[in-house]
Amino acid sequence: MRRLGKRREPGWAAAILGALAALALLPLATRRDDVLNFVFLILLSITLAESWNIVAGYAGQVNLGHAAFFGLGALVARTLWIEGTPIVLAMGAGALVATAFALAIGVAAFRLHGAYFAIGTLALGEILRTTVSNVLSDISTLPTATIGAYRLSHRYYFALGLAAVSVVAVAALGASRIGLGMQAIREDEEAAEASGVGALRLKLTALALSTGLAGLAGGLFAYYHISYYPSHPFSPHWTFDALLMTFIGGVGTLHGPVLGAVLYVFLKEYLALHWVDFHLLIFGALFIAIVLLLPGGLVQAVERARRLLAR
């Protein structure tokens, strides 16, 4: 049983936001697109991992259909943006649609518990993916004029802002009464209900927050990529990436998903560069080793090391 308490992690929040602020200077320091693209990938991953962390890490509901909300955000934002809506509004609309869809299915989905919730959401994600890939089978490419005006640094600052928003959101949630209620549900739903926590309402709140952020991240994806298949952001690998990053880092903490996302992207890109053919094999094996050796993720490893040093 973990100790419950409003998790105030101002130290970590300040450190992460400080690091993000420093990254704001990166486009001024380098003009290399590969560096900016790499950091963009990390920032997008942080947002995605933190968004998944809200519903799985705090409220304890392992949502395996997260990609559906990322995909919905991307689909709506892309469509509106190409038709001329300003990108900020388009992304907002994408997030709204993702949240509305989440609330609509959430009431039914939360009748399921534990593994059944995980299986049910996995299936929901797949329903959306197959439907989108059948209905919209053509690749989506930006109009030539938009490609001409494409500035990577714009996308980069959007990603930076979104990562900061997600970190602030999770920090605020962890320090709040709602966040405390969610953690109570995670530890023991019946006991939480008995002590006056409205489980369904809080789980829906967690899902709405989580999917809203995922929708925004999807909008960012739609803004960033010049061409992709509309079903691509619905692919289950977005869910698995978020899950893996969150667990590698430390689920249910503010800094865990951030550390996890950084390590995950670095590791994957490094292995892809140096072990072209075998990189996914090594990556999978390495990942299994991390799960078996560090069940609490990097956060727990850091804690252990700190305690050893303090002795």
Place this chain on the structure above:
Amino acid sequence: MSALAQQLLLGLLIGGLYGLAAAGLSLVFGVLKVLNVAHGELIMLGGYGAFWLVALLDLDPFAALLLVLPLALALGLGLYWGLFGFVVRADEETRIKNSLLIGFGLALALHALAVRLWTADERSIVTPYGGAVISVDGLSIPVVRLLSLALAFALIGGVHLLLAHWRWGKAIRATAEDWQAALLTGIDVRRAYLLAFAIGTGLAGAAGTLVSIGYSISPSIGLEWTLKALIVVVLAGLGSMLGTFVGGLVLGVAEAASASVFGGPYREVVGLVLFVVVLVVRPRGLFGR
């Protein structure tokens, strides 16, 4: 009318394989309380195992099944000792999460391995009698698929008998029901876990073999088959092997019916919707205990 009947018949034939794919997953989920999301990858490996045996040793594919089965059982033992044996030490909530993580890692690694070994091309085993068809009342029944259905039923029936009568089969069922009580009555729960996982992997290997004979395999079919198996597990519920087989047939027929009514692309969607409805209305499944 006969076109629809033909579709439904083909659905029934593949439904048997859905049932076989789900039987292994159901056994592992029901007994160990772990969710092995790499189950589809195990099916994929079984398919390639058979493909290799046929290509290298020139065996008859149905004879290859006799070799794939023990190999898959051995793989199951290895996977349990190397990975899942660590997962079952935790409490049930943690088990689910850790098994998801390990399953994803395993799925990633096995997929990469399969692409490396066999390339990403789609393959299927070709036999001289592969095109043979029995005609009944204007319906044509592919012989190979009919044989696969019969074998799937025989395998599931065999496991059903094992669980019902074999000493360790009873131990496995007792463990599934309440592992603490089973432990108190002197059952070696770890051994029951090991056996259930090995049998589950063996069933996956057999399912893969039959898929590669009547249909086709590629390294990326894993997730698709995991989903089909999960759908059937939820449709049928835990605790009944024969119920799982019937659940597989139901899914196969439902998919075929929706493909004829709404068109091929919506084949999977209707199956998934059916699944979500059953999950919400009757979480124990149609035949669950």
